[in-house]
Amino acid sequence: MGSWHEYVLTQGTPPEWPYPIKFGEETEVEVDVLVLGGGIAGCWAAITAARHGAKVAIFEKGDVRRSGAGGPGCDHWCHVPANPLSRVDPDEWAVKELEAAGPYGNGLAYQIQCREDWDTLLEMEQMGGKIRDTDDEFVGVEGRDDKTKLMVSPRYGVTAGYAPAEDWRKPGYNPPEKRNNVVLRVWGSTFKPALKKECLRLGVKVFDRVMATRILNEGGKPGGRVVGATGINVRTGEFIICKAKAIVISAGGAGYLWFLDTEHGGHSTMYSRNESSDSTTLAWRAGAKVTMQERSYVSRIASGLKHKWYTGGADASYENVPLVDADNKKLPAPTQGWEDGGAMFSNQANIIAEIREGIKNGTYKLPFFGDFAGMKPEEANATWNMMLMEESTTRAMVKTMTENGFDIHRDQIMNYTFIEFQPSQQLREAARGGGLITDWNLKTSVDGLYGAGTALFSPGDHSFAASTGRYAGRKAAQYVKSVKAGEISREQVEQEKERVLAPTKRTSGIDWKELHNGLARVMQYFVSEYKNETMFNLALEEIARIEENAVPRLFALNPHMLMRCLEDLNMIEHAKIVINAMKERKFTNQRLGIERLDYPENDEEDAKNFLVMSQKDGQIQFERVPIGYWGNMKEQYEAHNKDYTGVYKPEN
16 A cells, blocks of 8 residues: 555545554553553663563553664764763762752753763664764864764753853854864664664563553552553554553653644644653643643744754754855854854844844845855765764755755755744743752652653753663663552453543544644733733633533544544643643742743742642642752762762772
8 A cells, every 4th residue: 555645645635544453452461560661761660671681561652663762763872971081970970960950850850861861872872773983984073082982962051041142153153172072963763663672582572553642640648659551552442451560650741832834834843743741741630740731842844844943044953054145155153153152142143133124124134044065075075974863853954855865065955044033932941950859869759659751850961861761661671670560440441441442432522633622722811921810810711611622522533543643632631731830930030931921920939949730639738849959960869879870980
């Protein structure tokens, strides 16, 4: 038949569902550790738990080989201060990373990342992932070390995070001898295939195309220790029941609650476009505590081939492509460059204003172009063939352009940043910084439930996911050695099965896309840029109407539609969590993305705390946990990891 899309093009209609539908049928499996989500964090959790003697399974609603934000690839590995080219101390860098992230960063997770990221990469290399220029493709590129063949990004200077002054535009601002060398270049497209291969080699039961639907608690009551989880096969509809002593949840972060387009076309984000609040809602229903749910960000919608970060003139995954106008006149650099690239700059308002004024007065002529042909050949090669070709958000674009004859040494690529001053800022992303609150074992408030990757609050990048997944897998494996398997409540299973399969009992009604767009409309109308108590209450009233009138009419004709329906239900649950968190924070706080018209001032005392949420008997409960609850990061890490034998040692 060829691909689904080929069939539609030739026949005009979709084919019949190509897999046997088994709605209602059950499969049971028993393991020590169950991992929910097979992205980079989930794979690492499974591998590490298996290496520590645990019997492991993964539920992944895609294919582990290419799922998650890291599935298509990544070209840089942030915060590897223990690598041999680094000029900074890992423990000190963790503190700087937390300082750069601001008051609501996840200090304990940053410490884990800085201590163990280099170990993680070395293991990745042993599994077949490529972390250095072994083929000598990029000899002569700034940042390549000929001895180790590692490649560092010039992006970071002597400090973490963002540049404090305008000096970064001056020649020699960030010379090579002052760069901290904590960001490594990697060939991330090799990582996920290697991780899946290692999972299978270690005997991990990989359930591809299985969406986790509920974490099962001892006694069938939320808050009890975990005893397993249920899932649904998104191709066959088969219901999976897995008994487990511990669960590591890494099923993606916040969903796109504000985002209307269900196909996600043109959405400008580095994160996976399939995140649907799974981690948050799975943990929430199990009784786990969550935090940072009030945090939200403006969502940027860009026109053209890709968003502004990757169409020249801005950073091509952190190394600058010169920007020229239609007359080949060079424009002021909107970000860091190869030669003097310093920190990653968040405030470019003065440069943007300069360019916009130049457009108005005729100094610069639209359209603009990323001038690969004007770069040093080796740097153009590295930017195009490594950074863009390995980066998930640009890989397909680069492949397509290369196949159609684009030549980086001859051609320019149009930049869409300044056409009608794109991108717009009309929509918002969900609580990107929100997730599970954990202890130093990455264990949640529910016994036996661990978090990793974007499931954690203050989620980071690919390296954050890998190191926290590796760490959580180790801790879960240690935990299961000391406990006996609990008993699954059949009543809880039957209730979940009825909930999951409800849309399959109907053949018409409300489509999942209609439901999603209805929810997104509510979030845009009532929980957008400016907020107050009235708007929050209206949003909750509208969501209640959706739950009363639309959800009972939701229908699914096949397992894929059922998966989308279940994602919608997760996002409805998460929307209520987010709104109630915003209601509870009675202040305006830029760091949290909250601007309340009825509380225009910051509450400095309340702002010193994480807002932690849980539910009991269907009622939301709030508590305040002080920022920095993890204590001294170095001391606490070492106290909780006395037997860890990684490559990095403080005395080295």
